[in-house]
Amino acid sequence: MRIALADDEKDILEHVSFVVRNAGHDVDCFSNGVDVVNALQRETYDVALLDWNMPGKTGLEVVAWAAENLDVPPAIILLTSRQDKDDIVRGLEAGATDYIVKPESDAVIRARIEAAARRNANPEGERTVWRGRYRIDRLDRAITIDGVPVQLTAKEFELAKLFFENLDRPLSRGYLFSRVWGGQAELETRTIDMHVSRLRSKLQLAPENGFVIRTVFGFGYRMDQYADDE
Numbered sequence: 538m539r540i541a542l543a544d545d546e547k548d549i550l551e552h553v554s555f556v557v558r559n560a561g562h563d564v565d566c567f568s569n570g571v572d573v574v575n576a577l578q579r580e581t582y583d584v585a586l587l588d589w590n591m592p593g594k595t596g597l598e599v600v601a602w603a604a605e606n607l608d609v610p611p612a613i614i615l616l617t618s619r620q621d622k623d624d625i626v627r628g629l630e631a632g633a634t635d636y637i638v639k640p641e642s643d644a645v646i647r648a649r650i651e652a653a654a655r656r657n658a659n660p661e662g663e664r665t666v667w668r669g670r671y672r673i674d675r676l677d678r679a680i681t682i683d684g685v686p687v688q689l690t691a692k693e694f695e696l697a698k699l700f701f702e703n704l705d706r707p708l709s710r711g712y713l714f715s716r717v718w719g720g721q722a723e724l725e726t727r728t729i730d731m732h733v734s735r736l737r738s739k740l741q742l743a744p745e746n747g748f749v750i751r752t753v754f755g756f757g758y759r760m761d762q763y764a765d766d767e
Contacts, residue, residue: 538654539715541576543567543596544588544616549639553586553616556643557650563715570594574602579756581712582611583654586637589617589628597631604632609706612653668701668762669747671740680740687739692717696732697740700750700760709757733758 540557544550545568557564565580567573571593573585585603587596594602596615603610612634619625619638628636634653637646666673672681678694680687689697695717699708713729733750742748742760749761 538562538583539712540564541573541582541585543573543591545591556646560647570599573599577603581709584612584650586614586616589615597628600632614649614653673698673701693732693736697736704760704762707753707756707759713757
């Protein structure tokens with residue numbers, strides 16, 4: 538997963554980022570709410586952990602901004618020293634997915650992050666998923682169109698699966714790199730452009746087939762789904 542973490546206390550930022558990385562996730566760190574908002578406009582995250590009282594914009598203000606301005610906000614966990622139930626309810630009603638009262642154990646932090654991500658994610662339990670004419674087999678790492686197998690490389694399959702799991706959601710280039718290539722930021726932009734171009738051709742992505750990968754200029758890509766006219 539790709540995580541955004543924001544806290545103006547350096548010790549907490551370093552500790553929680555260590556916990557997140559140690560759990561196998563990528564993390565971008567910020568010390569104020571304004572930088573988080575800027576990042577959310579140019580990148581895609583699965584979960585955001587936000588300090589309630591950070592400068593610039595508070596965590597609660599970022600939650601409200603995300604709900605109003607992002608088509609698909611990440612799951613947001615508020616990091617707070619507040620234990621008053623009214624404050625907690627206010628945060629959840631504003632749109633936060635969960636909260637963590639500081640300090641908290643590493644195990645609880647990991648569990649809360651993974652639980653928050655599951656609430657926002659598409660279900661992964663089924664081996665086979667149908668999307669119109671497309672059958673995605675997660676175990677065999679294969680896609681068929683009307684029963685006809687499509688020859689895809691491992692990276693092409695992972696990229697296609699990610700798009701099908703995030704229909705109508707803009708995905709930043711950084712997020713795609715992180716999820717498909719393991720966070721290898723040195724990969725050139727043309728690498729992902731080349732893979733998207735191949736997917737468009739191999740999967741016959743077009744409105745008449747129900748799905749299109751569109752370029753979100755200055756951000757990344759989005760797979761749009763077209764409703765069946767029948």
